[in-house]
Amino acid sequence: MxxxxxxxxxxxxxxxxxxxxxxxxxxxxxxxxxxxxxxxxxxxxxxxxxxxxxxxxxxxxxxxxxxxxxxxxxDPEGGSGGKKTVEIWVDDVLVQSAEVDVLTANGLLAGTQTINYQYP
Incomplete structure (x- = not known):
């Protein structure tokens, strides 16, 4: 394991x-x-x-x-929950996109990652 x-x-x-x-x-x-x-x-x-x-x-x-x-x-078999893309949209405009690692437990999010973004 x-x-x-x-x-x-x-x-x-x-x-x-x-x-x-x-x-x-x-x-x-x-x-x-x-x-x-x-x-x-x-x-x-x-x-x-x-x-x-x-x-x-x-x-x-x-x-x-x-x-x-x-x-x-x-860890789930095969390792982490993989990578997921997080997008920030404002008024139907994509302002930032980031790929983050996802750690899961029983299909639920078990870890967090903070992305700081300052809207202009």
């Missing part, structure tokens, strides 16, 4: 217990892969940060997804 870290920092522990030894950490937007999950704890098999593979810090590596999946988001 593949996921995206939503927390700004998240411990990697040597067993699935909040009191276990902290071996290292994950950062927001890290991409993780796990071979199984137990009681919300992901057994990590790989970490990617900004497209670069990060070595696992221990022989066994676990991170907690959070009670409401607020720390690690399970």
């Amino acid at each position: 593949n996921g995206t870290v939503l927390a700004y920092s998240l411990y990697i522990r040597d067993n699935p217990n909040p009191n276990a030894n902290a071996l290292g950490g994950l950062s927001r937007d890290d991409k993780v892969t796990a071979d199984f999950k137990t009681n919300g704890w992901w057994h990590l098999t790989s970490i990617m940060r900004a497209g670069v593979s990060i070595p696992l810090p221990g022989a066994e590596n676990y991170s907690y997804e959070g009670a409401t999946n607020g720390f690690i988001h399970l």
